[in-house]
């Protein structure tokens with residue numbers, strides 16, 4: 001028969017697989033009742049033998065006591081802001097300028113991603129374990145919101161699979177899906193409590209909570225879109241391949257991301273996503289186009305605070321919700 005440690009280890013890894021399938025892949029393989037059964041089995045074992053409890057156990061997402069304030073975090077690799085393109089001409093000149101700088105006239109391969117309208121966040125994994133979560137702040141210094149990000153189910157407390165670097169900093173956007181936003185505001189209205197004006201404010205307000213049990217009740221999601229500090233390991237040579245690799249290690253990426261070549265194909269992607277904008281599960285305010293080759297990104301570098309190799313092509317502002 002299995003020892004208690006073998007039993008709880010097996011149940012935990014089963015729970016991590018269920019979490020990954022449900023919250024990261026949107027593809028659950030078991031009914032919620034089965035998930036609850038395993039969750040309570042692990043909780044039961046940990047309650048009966050507290051020494052078995054580990055901080056990276058799936059039952060330890062809401063553990064921390066309320067904070068008095070947020071500590072500051074210095075980003076070793078600056079978190080970027082993006083230059084904007086407001087029309088096709090802006091994008092064409094962006095593409096033309098890059099071709100000139102790269103000394104080529106064939107099509108540049110771009111990674112295309114919906115620009116999620118949420119809160120940028122940095123997640124630092126050390127030996128695969130989530131060590132700290134931080135806001136972007138001014139790009140150099142942000143706030144430590146680790147206890148709050150731990151409550152978000154699509155953020156793994158521990159990476160899965162193998163081959164990840166010793167230190168891996170993942171960047172992404174924490175956002176509130178529209179359905180969760182509407183449900184939250186309906187409830188708030190019912191209870192005569194404050195409603196949020198839009199999902200971005202709802203996500204920002206939920207991450208500013210000093211009490212993680214409040215954050216835990218907010219329907220937040222996280223979608224990753226790049227990496228920052230990487231030590232003790234190598235990553236693929238293309239941005240799109242890095243994202244695919246992050247997904248295998250347990251992180252959520254955007255299902256609508258794509259790779260296209262040349263400015264015309266980028267504009268085609270922009271128009272297609274623009275037509276679907278109101279049907280997407282979350283608010284987006286544009287499309288981010290990034291040079292897919294990491295070597296070319298490094299050749300192009302940055303201009304002041306924004307990378308030369310990326311641009312956010314915005315959609316026209318939507319009339320503000322009139323609540």
Ligand SMILES: NC(=O)n1nc(-c2ccco2)nc1N
Nearest residue numbers: 080113114115116173225288
């Ligand atoms: N907000 C958002 O969805 N972003 N933001 C970036 C970004 C910011 C700096 C480099 O890349 N990429 C995506 N998809």
